[in-house]
Amino acid sequence: MKRFWAWAAFLAGLAYMVLPLIGMSEFSLKMRRGVYSLDAYASVLNDPKFQETFAFSVTMAIFTILFGVLLVVPTAYWVRLRLPRLRPYVEFITLLPLVIPAIVVVFGYIRLYNTSSWLPMTGSTLGTNILLMFGYSMLSLPYMYRAVDTGLRTLDVATLTEAAQSLGAGWGTILARVILPNVLVAVLSGAFLTFAIVIGEFTMAALLNRPAFGPYMQLLGANRAYEPAALAVIAFAITWACMGLIQLVTRLSKHTRVQN
Amino acid sequence: MTFLRIDHLEKSFGANRVVKDFNLDVAQGEFISLLGPSGCGKTTVLRMVAGFETPTSGAIHIEGADIVGQRPNQRNIGMVFQAYALFPNMTVAQNVGFGLKIAGAGRAKTDARVEEMLSTIGLEGYGGRYPFQLSGGQQQRVALARALAVRPRVLLLDEPLSALDAKIRTSLRAEIRQIQQRLGITTIFVTHDQEEALSISDRVVVMNGGIAEQVGTPFDVYNHPATAFVASFVGTLSILEGTVKSKAEGSVQIAGQTLTRLRLPDDAAGDDKVSLSLRPESLRLDRRKGDLDLAGKIIAADFLGSVIRIQFEYGGSRVSLDVFNDPTRPPPAVGGSLTVHVAPETILVMRR
Numbered sequence: 001m002k003r004f005w006a007w008a009a010f011l012a013g014l015a016y017m018v019l020p021l022i023g024m025s026e027f028s029l030k031m032r033r034g035v036y037s038l039d040a041y042a043s044v045l046n047d048p049k050f051q052e053t054f055a056f057s058v059t060m061a062i063f064t065i066l067f068g069v070l071l072v073v074p075t076a077y078w079v080r081l082r083l084p085r086l087r088p089y090v091e092f093i094t095l096l097p098l099v100i101p102a103i104v105v106v107f108g109y110i111r112l113y114n115t116s117s118w119l120p121m122t123g124s125t126l127g128t129n130i131l132l133m134f135g136y137s138m139l140s141l142p143y144m145y146r147a148v149d150t151g152l153r154t155l156d157v158a159t160l161t162e163a164a165q166s167l168g169a170g171w172g173t174i175l176a177r178v179i180l181p182n183v184l185v186a187v188l189s190g191a192f193l194t195f196a197i198v199i200g201e202f203t204m205a206a207l208l209n210r211p212a213f214g215p216y217m218q219l220l221g222a223n224r225a226y227e228p229a230a231l232a233v234i235a236f237a238i239t240w241a242c243m244g245l246i247q248l249v250t251r252l253s254k255h256t257r258v259q260n
Numbered sequence: 261m262t263f264l265r266i267d268h269l270e271k272s273f274g275a276n277r278v279v280k281d282f283n284l285d286v287a288q289g290e291f292i293s294l295l296g297p298s299g300c301g302k303t304t305v306l307r308m309v310a311g312f313e314t315p316t317s318g319a320i321h322i323e324g325a326d327i328v329g330q331r332p333n334q335r336n337i338g339m340v341f342q343a344y345a346l347f348p349n350m351t352v353a354q355n356v357g358f359g360l361k362i363a364g365a366g367r368a369k370t371d372a373r374v375e376e377m378l379s380t381i382g383l384e385g386y387g388g389r390y391p392f393q394l395s396g397g398q399q400q401r402v403a404l405a406r407a408l409a410v411r412p413r414v415l416l417l418d419e420p421l422s423a424l425d426a427k428i429r430t431s432l433r434a435e436i437r438q439i440q441q442r443l444g445i446t447t448i449f450v451t452h453d454q455e456e457a458l459s460i461s462d463r464v465v466v467m468n469g470g471i472a473e474q475v476g477t478p479f480d481v482y483n484h485p486a487t488a489f490v491a492s493f494v495g496t497l498s499i500l501e502g503t504v505k506s507k508a509e510g511s512v513q514i515a516g517q518t519l520t521r522l523r524l525p526d527d528a529a530g531d532d533k534v535s536l537s538l539r540p541e542s543l544r545l546d547r548r549k550g551d552l553d554l555a556g557k558i559i560a561a562d563f564l565g566s567v568i569r570i571q572f573e574y575g576g577s578r579v580s581l582d583v584f585n586d587p588t589r590p591p592p593a594v595g596g597s598l599t600v601h602v603a604p605e606t607i608l609v610m611r612r
Contacts, residue, residue, distance in 0.1 A: 166332055
């Protein structure tokens with residue numbers, strides 16, 4: 001009997017998650033009257049706006065990840081190595097993006113960096129893009145920092161650093177050749193989460209008026225019937241692909257296959 | 261000829277002085293052990309030589325040059341850690357070749373040296389493995405090869421055997437000594453295990469409370485301890501308390517008995533309270549000419565395999581005695597009485 005209820009609860013939960021997805025997917029295939037077709041997908045994928053915004057968001061995601069890695073890995077490493085007492089504070093700072101809404105942050109950015117400020121970043125396309133990248137980095141900070149810090153926890157950072165130093169390595173070499181390769185799986189999982197966040201982000205991109213994928217999804221959703229459903233399925237597939245890649249990379253990483 | 265000189269080295273962490281006026285001259289190719297209980301400052305001395313800690317004052321010279329101002333990666337000092345510290349993302353060969361790669365040695369030169377080092381530690385053919393695929397003993401040998409590959413001026417070993425099981429510990433200990441002698445590399449070894457220190461070293465530095473209490477050969481440190489701490493820390497020791505009866509006769513009153521012909525401290529006088537230290541191996545069941553006799557009641561007889569350690573009560577203290585195992589003679593019964601014999605010159609007398 002117990003088993004029955006366990007299964008019932010599981011199936012109810014599954015239905016709650018899966019039914020809307022099935023409904024949406026089914027709807028996305030119904031653009032042509034009376035038959036199932038991929039017309040909605042074709043329409044979305046052929047839309048130059050889709051390609052343009054998706055390419056923009058992917059580029060932004062790549063830069064955000066690079067900046068995030070350069071910022072977070074050395075910071076988390078240094079905090080673990082030399083400033084362990086600061087860890088609670090650094091963790092608190094990295095968690096702030098979860099409690100401060102993006103809209104608050106972006107209004108702050110616009111106030112601070114508008115064209116009449118001392119650093120008029122919104123005055124040029126490049127400046128605005130850089131500002132957007134900083135915003136994205138901040139949004140992904142909780143995930144990136146946590147992932148890297150967890151990765152570092154599995155290492156004896158202090159002893160590995162000293163071993164490398166005694167063999168003649170400087171800080172750059174230690175970070176690039178010893179620390180980063182050993183937290184690569186953690187960095188990648190942080191990177192894929194960052195990718196998913198950047199692809200779906202709406203508020204910052206919309207308010208900074210950049211042609212990103214999030215605002216495009218919103219625009220399409222407001223004006224079309226079948227295409228938004230197709231777009232949602234595509235976005236969903238991208239997210240799942242990211243998750244799959246995290247798993248794949250974790251498994252392919254040779255030296256972590258068996259942990260001692 | 262002094263190769264490594266440590267001069268009036270001091271280290272404080274806040275108000276806590278962990279190393280106090282530490283001095284040591286090490287000759288080239290010498291194997292020195294720093295021996296002491298945990299917290300005695302031995303690892304701190306080692307870390308200052310490596311460059312991971314900065315001395316509060318004092319100097320460290322290698323070949324006449326002060327290295328205190330140099331960063332760890334400029335010192336060319338190899339180090340082996342208790343926790344192995346192999347780089348998990350690199351194969352054995354990459355680990356061993358790491359220092360050479362940093363130094364900019366060419367591919368061919370690095371590969372040749374890695375092969376040479378792997379054969380030195382007896383792990384030929386293991387180059388392609390990752391650290392997690394090796395046992396603890398193998399990992400530590402790789403760590404040793406990695407430290408030696410760059411031909412360091414000095415090799416530092418920070419309790420490298422502590423994480424290994426007893427059998428591996430003994431064999432690797434012998435192997436380390438053999439490699440060290442073959443390469444003639446100046447080595448400082450930190451350990452809290454006295455057997456390890458005595459068996460492997462040219463000289464032992466016994467440390468306590470940040471101070472080097474005695475520096476000497478293992479034979480000297482064991483047989484002629486300079487302080488009460490050294491006497492009690494190195495080897496097993498039974499300590500009896502007595503009173504000097506006559507300086508001239510070298511006699512001490514203890515448990516209603518007078519022991520004579522003892523070597524008393526120079527400054528000892530009549531009625532001084534002294535402690536008598538006895539090594540378990542200096543006590544015997546058979547009597548020889550000139551021996552003193554100590555009679556007591558057996559309180560324990562532990563069978564340790566090749567040796568039986570008997571403990572008996574004498575003068576209110578517990579005295580240990582080691583006898584070789586004899587298959588025809590089982591250990592004596594607890595509670596029985598026992599008379600043991602000791603040559604007076606083997607008893608170490610110190611003022612209390």
